Amino acid sequence: MDARIGRAAEVESRPANNLLRRLSQADYALLGPHVAVEDSAASELLYNPGDDVQVVHFPCGPSLATFLVPNEDGRDVETILVGREGAVGGIVSEGFLPAYTRICVKFGGPFARIHVGKLEAAKLRSASLRNVFARYADCLLAQIFQSTACNAIHSIEQRTAKWILAAMERTGDENSVPLTHEQLATLLGVGRSYASRVLQSFKAEGVLDTRRGSILVRNRDGLRLRACLCNDAVKMHFEEVLRGVYPTEETRDAG
Amino acid sequence: MDARIGRAAEVESRPANNLLRRLSQADYALLGPHVAVEDSAASELLYNPGDDVQVVHFPCGPSLATFLVPNEDGRDVETILVGREGAVGGIVSEGFLPAYTRICVKFGGPFARIHVGKLEAAKLRSASLRNVFARYADCLLAQIFQSTACNAIHSIEQRTAKWILAAMERTGDENSVPLTHEQLATLLGVGRSYASRVLQSFKAEGVLDTRRGSILVRNRDGLRLRACLCNDAVKMHFEEVLRGVYPTEETRDAG
């Protein structure tokens, strides 16, 4: 049998997570036996602040996780999205530490999970595996840095457009995002009425349409035009550091 | 000779960086021979985006580094401060990757430096050394997460107060911060005239005084009252994860 076909078949059997799929066959062999895929529903909390981090969660397919920072008001602030391009839990800390943020399932679906101890053990046995995760940790960091800057200087309008595009890139849904105005407002950290107004202005310009509980994108390029460039900056870093992991049409279709 | 005195003498001879001082004698012995301390002046750039990360810089004493995210306008946005509690360069990525942010010396002074390859080699030889750096990486991440949330929801007034307090904590200067209004405005990502106005209002309330090129703090508790709680949240995480590294009166006096 052709070795390349063998590898392709092997890759196909992996969970639909680009980070896991990027691993060499040998590296994945170290993790595979310990990976379990299970669904989580939207709003499920993977971690709360202070929780002992013991499991790494890899969003598969259209699943999406988000990091929430608790606030003195009790209102959590959403920071970054993680989809099939990455993983959450112990990526930087290497686990066994109290979580700083809350981690929440934003869009439900399958997650591949592995105990952080198993992952760390595998990292000690393979320099290339260690390298892939260090590279992803760097990309995660880049994402948060960009988000900090974005929150400091970009308008709600730009950030709204950015968020919708980022969510669509990760889920693979080409024209809709399941989100109420209230949820959108909360995740941007703004008032609901203003979020409605921004959507209304996009609607008036023919960029999108609104349905009860979801946003339908009519003109993706129009949306891109109205978004800040933060997504692109992060995507470029992913490409430079972990080519092929950031979700695009091709990498999504494979899943 | 009393072993404890011996160790104390050993610790005293290390650079005035709390992260390095926290290491066990055995762990520091792995790094010490490769550490060089050298001064950097304010505004010196340690990294630019895209630079190959090869050196880890540990601010010592009153030195302060900051991460800047470039922006489409050419205006950089300042994100987080790193002082004697930490280090910059390859902490998360483990080096040999292109830098995502610019890293700039905010307040000049001594920095201990080590080649990232030497540090990584030492981490492979010592689990406890690896653990300290993983813990610090987690704290750094917490800092950025908090900063993202802070930029999303806190007022300029709160962030101004927060920034001044954070800078003072790290430098050890009890009542002044060398900063022009212009610089303060830039680092907050706001207009200069508004920054002046905020300082003016603090001045009117007796919290601080302004001098050409520096801010004199008159009432630190008043400033704390006007700041958001972001610093404290991060400090608590440091205490939980890396007790004694975050600068306080005691840990500063030792240096």
Added chain:
DNA sequence: TCCAGTCTGTCCACTTGTGCACACAAGCGC
């Protein structure tokens, strides 16, 4: 000691975003 360059305080018109209120629309269970 004076000049030039920088920093500071303040004014103003304007945009962005807040927070509350209220009417109406959509969807779900029954």
Added chain:
DNA sequence: GCGCTTGTGTGCACAAGTGGACAGACTGGA
């Protein structure tokens, strides 16, 4: 097909922050 709950569109008064302008005040260097 009726209500109830939740989500949406919009009006309004207000607060926060922008960006340009300009006069005056420091400060270092010639």
